[in-house]
Amino acid sequence: MAGGGGGAWKVAYADFVTAMMALFMVLWISAQDQEILIATSQYFQSPFKSPMEASSGVMPGTSGGGSDASQSETTPSSLTDMAMLNQLAREFYKLLDIDDTAKDVPVEVQVTNDGLRITVFDRTAQPLFRADTSEFTPWGNFVVQNLAWVLDRYPFRVRIDGHTATGFRSGNVDYSAWELSADRANATRRALQRYAVAGERIERVTGFADTVPLPNRGADDPANQRIELSMVVSEALRARR
Template sequence: MAGQSNAASVIIKRKKIIKGGGHHGGAWKVAYADFVTAMMAFFLLMWLLNATTEKQRKGLSDYFSPTIAINRVSAGGEGSLGGESIFSEDTRAKSGTGGSSDQKGASSGSAKDIMADEGTADLREIEKELLDRGGESRTMEQLLRHVVTRVTDEGLVIELYDLENAPLFTNDTAEPTPVTLALAGLLVEVLGLTTNKMAVNGYLRSYPVTLRNSPVWDLSSARAQRMRLLMEAAGLPSTRMERVSGYADRKPVTADGAAIRNNRLEVILLRQDR
């Protein structure tokens, strides 16, 4: 036993072996799935941009735009009416408190704003009714390629313009093409949902200055008048037409005044609150 006391002590080392998670576990599958989803969304977007018209793309954009519903007459101390309705003056009169002259002025002004908002909402409804026709058929979609709309202080402006190889009138005349005849019928059908007064404006591209007699004034007026006649023939009451004007080449919509895009008509659904 004494001889073994000088023997070297035995040291046992235990190593902790950590096994790897294979191919980084399952995280790569999640990343790959996200990548595939993103690529699918990207190619879907590319397909939509190629397969839809400008009006349809605008409709998709409006559909996904955030909107906030606003109650025109609401309680509380915030908002355009300061917690009062447009009938606040009637309430004060019944309770014997009355209203100050300043309050009456503010109330009438708010009511006017509300009427203006309602007028704009009506115009937007007519605009939507017109543009939604593009989804009915391929023919209607081709017609609406000539149409651009916007709501202004004057009313709903429906702009009809020439396309390359698809003009609204034959050459330099006021003779309408089948496209214009179809557009006139479509406008009467949609605008017949209202009783607002209307106006028609005619515009032309600029002609070379070397022409001895430029036709822009007479021709722009003649085309506007022809559109009026076409709409009346399609069923529009003549009493609804407020004015017909020709602006020649004085208001181009492109930097190049001679561009075909400047050959256009504006059919305006006028506001009733003006």
């Protein structure tokens, strides 16, 4: 029979090409960041669930105050989004010239299942606000300017929460930690809008006083003096970009 061997060689060749493609995909995935490896593994284990855990902190062992009672309905739509968020978190540390492995860092960044959570601490050694006021220090202005840069260039909505430690006292009986935390959150909103962020991007501004201390810390711990910004990936904003 002419052309001996028939089409068997085509089947063998197709199997060889398929095996090479599979090898290429394995090598490509193995070369990716740890976050993508984790997400890929979790996807194949549970393909109908979110590819990442609810919170994936860039800084090991850190956690925000968790002011939101429920998670957002919006989640990153792809591994590309999650990788972008982790890269953005690292770049934000570089912008502020912060060593994210140091103890008592002034800013903590977490990747969550719907965007980023940035916690800015009002520490005694590096205060965000002037003592017992909602007026930013030069450092505070620098941080908010960089936050505005991030928000202006990426598809985020933002929620701003102000928190205090217990023990705040003012000379005015009508001005408590509730007013201070709300004023600081609003001062952050005003600064973000002044530097770059459109008002419609800001979804909520809330003052919690000393009612939501950080996990595993007492309400009087100075670390509770903080501003938390939940930067939520917006499907509508993503579609416009």
